[in-house]
Amino acid sequence: MIELDDTDRAILRHLATDARLSAGAIGKRIGLSQPQTWRRINRLTEIGVIRTRRLVLDRDKLGFGVTVFLGVKLATKGRVSLEDFERAVSAIPEVQTVEHVLGLYDYRLRVVARDIPDFERILRRRIMTLPGAGEVEANVLLSEERLEGPIG
Template identity: 75%
Template sequence: MIELDTIDRKILRALAEDATQSAGALGRRFGLSQPATWRRIRRLEEAGAIAGRQLDLDFAALGFGVTVFLGIKLAAKGRVSLEDFERAIMAIPEVQTVEHILGAYDYRLRVTARDIADFERVLRRRIMTLPGVGSVDANVMLTEERLPGPLG
């Protein structure tokens, strides 16, 4: 685990809000030079505190107005391997995340679709036909709020 000081935490919070900010802009904001800020960011990346930077798409603006969270319990019969299931489910483009979890379900999926009819098509033709799928529980997302995380 990396030791974080106040400036490290501020840099992480700022990058979590907008990962496109330059080291120079962050340095000016927090009273550091561009090279000093860049070294801090590099140290955070090398320590694994920054695992990468990603592009967040607005699915609704792209025509995907429905997000559904699925809980999937694999069937006991047939004993499909977890790797085979994961490989098959990740090949479905509408599936945005696949989480192997402990609890009532074996997997939690985030699925995006154009509308409910499109989601039903994905569910019936792609997800339910996969080998090993036992039961499925669906929760339609109404709204989403993002929190900055536990950076203190």
């Protein structure tokens, strides 16, 4: 585990809230100069604490009003490799995340669709035709709240 001090944690909290903040803006908020803040952000990136800064799109405004979490159990483990399934499912643009999990299902997928009929089309024509796809359970997202990460 990497040791972080209170200043590192403060920087991470600000970046987690808005990754577009400049080092100067963060520095003003936490009482550091722009160069000091930039050096710390650079160090946090170099040691892998900050892996990337991402663009988060508003799915509703882009016309994707339905989000569904799918639990997928592979039908033929052994005949189809996990890599084949992961490669094929990752090529579907509506699949936002692919998580290999332990439990009732082998994979957990986050899928976006314009509406329920669009989701049904994606499920039938794309996901259920994937190599090794077997049992599937769908959970439609009703609402979502962003929680702060474990940055003490």
